[in-house]
Each structure stands twice: as structure tokens, then as C-alpha cells.
Amino acid sequence: MKKLIMAGASLAVIPALLLAGCSQDATSQDQEPKSKEKSEVSSDEQAATSEPASQPSYQAIKPSEAAQPLKSHYTETQLAEMPITEAHGDDTERSVPLGQTLEKGTEDGTEGPLQKNRIVSYYGHPDSTSMGILGEYSPEELMEKLKDQTKAYSELDPDRPAIPAIELIATVAQRNPGEDGLYMHATADEDIEKYAKLAEENDALLILDVQLGQDNIMNQVKSLEKYLKLPYVHLAIDTEFHVKEGQVPGEDLGHVDGENVQEAIDYVSNLASESGLPDKVVVVHQFADIIINNKEAIHPTENVEVVLNNDGHGIAALKRSGYHQLVHNQPIQYGGFKVFYQKDEPVMTPEEVLELDPAPAFVNYQ
DSSP states (O other), rough: OOOOOOOOOOGGGHHHOSSTTTOOTOOOOOSOHHHHHHHOHHHHHHHHSSOOOSOOOOOOOOOOOOOOOGGGGGGGHHHHHHHHHHHSSSSSSOOOOOOOOOOOTTOOOOTTTTTTOOOEEEEEETTTTTTGGGGOOOHHHHHHHHHHHHHHHHHHHHHOEEOOOOEEEEEEEOOTTTTSSSSSEOOOOOHHHHHHHHHHTTTEEEEEEOOTTTTTTHHHHTTHHHHHHHHEEEEEGGGGGGGTTTOOTTTTTOOOHHHHHHHHHHHHHHHHHHHTOOOOOEEEEEESSGESGGGOOOOOSSSSEEEEOOOOOOOOHHHHHHHIIIIIIIIIEEEEEEOOOTTOOOOOHHHTTSSSOOOOSSEOOO
16 A cells, blocks of 8 residues: 655655555565456447447436535535645645635636546455455345445535546556566456446446556556547556666665556547547656656647546645645646555545635545
């Protein structure tokens, strides 16, 4: 699991703090994920990819009639103290009004799901309980719990009802090189198809997460193209797992260049445009400032909304500070925030998550 490392942390302390990255111990999975078969796409997916839908297929969880606007859930004292608890000595003025998800100075020219909604996702791999909540429950139980968690955000912020999403790890970083020597293992097509069907049947989104190993971002993104051509499937990039030759994911902290991230964003954007797909979301995971070089190269496009997701786990006060440094202070477009059910101290409530500045447009639970 990922340790919280603050922006600007020294390289000297990283080996001691890095247990195995944000999502799992690469050597202690419950079982090795099934190999991804080089098979044809299922008949349902062939139809979906040959005749892509241009209209969004998701459905936000509606708030109840009794739901009140976000601001009404906080006292005047709480409203006044919010920026101070996050800033930790930095600028204590809110950059945007309470509840606004777009970062200061950014725009959204798409018709993507974050324009009017928030996304709440469950993260993990179906073959492991140690990699996130997704592997802890059957698909049906998972969806029931996900919808309940999503509804909590719709109730708190009825002006921005939340959409449920499954964030499935599509390539898992490994501490052994594997047959291809890339220190990553592709998730089986049958698992991806199972959760794609689950998302579609429940009007939810599926976000496919790549952990890279020694492979490059574009190879991983292209390997998922048949799924990204589905109207409800989006992309996430786990930046910390991209290591160089001679390095091992989970032992060495990975790095990516913002230009390589942007290449993937542009690729997804062109795919959406050329295939007549609804606009997409690309989530960029980060828990330390030193992981992404050339971050200023990352930007949204006409067809892609970009989320920078703060991934650290641990003490709530440090998580708030990490979000302030990595998201608030380095605006790209939207902020995301990861909540760890088992690792956070304490687990932040939805009310506490929405206090952040800007309010996270994407909240993922591991």
C-alpha cells in the first residue's frame, strides 16, 4: 500500500517509507492475477466497438428530495476553519468557492461526466483482497456497497450528483520480471469483461488502471484500446510504478514524464473523437511531487477531462496537506482524492472530503 510522502520529500527517506506503492505489495497478492488472453473481443464488445455510442451511458445516483445544498451541512465555524486545516501554514484563502470542482484558472470544454457530476469509484483487482476493496466482495455485493457510498456524496452535494465507477487494475506491477521481463502482469480479458458488463448493467463507469512496470505508457494504453472504445470505459495511470531498467516496482520509486502522460491523454482524446465516443476521463495517480517530472505538460483536451488524484494514505491532516500541495498548488483541471478504508487514520467522511479546495471531482476508495 502507498505510504504518504509529502511533496518535496527527500530521496533519502523514500526507501524507508515506500512499502510497495499505492495499490498493493507486489509480492504478497492473494494469488497472481490470471493472464490476459490474446483472444478476440466478446460478441457484445464487438458490437460496442463497431458501432460506438456517442451518448453517455452512465447514470448518477439521484439525491433524495430532502437533500440540502452542500454549504448547509457545515457550521460557520467549520466553514471558516476549512482552508486553515488544509493549508498547514500555506495560503489559507480558498482558491474556489466551497464545492467547486474545477481548479482555479482552469476550464472544461468537454461534455464529459465531470462537467455536472462527481465520480465515486471502488479500486482494486478481483484476484486479491490486499489490493483494494474491489477484490473483497462478489461483483453484486461490490456494486451494492458502491452505490451506497456514491449516494452519500449525492446527498451531501445534490447540485453535483455522483456517478458510481469501478476502477479495475488492468496491468499489475510485479516484483518479478515475468515472461516478457517488464515487471508487470496483464489482467485476464475475462475479468475485465466481467466488470465491464457489471458497470454497463448498472449505468456505472469502468476505469482501467495501468501500473506500467518497465513498459511504457503508450504500450499499455494501446493494449486497452478495444475497451476504451466502449462508451463507459475510461483510463487511469498509476505513475509510481513506472521504473527503469535495473529497477523493481515496489522497491524503487517510479517516475514518469508529463509529456508521456500527455501523449496518452491525446491518444484517448483522438480515439474518442475519431470513434464518435462520449468524452473521456483520464485519472493520473500521484502521491509525491517527485514522481511526475514536467507536470506542466499535462493538460485536458476537447475530448478528455483530466484528474490529478492524490493517493497518500495515513493521518487525515497529512492527507489534506498532500492534496493542498499536489492538487491545489499545481492546478491542471480537476482534483481527485483517494480514501483507504484500512490504512487511513481516521477514515475521512464524505463531509470532510468535500471540504477540500477545490472539492474533489473524483473520489476513489481502496
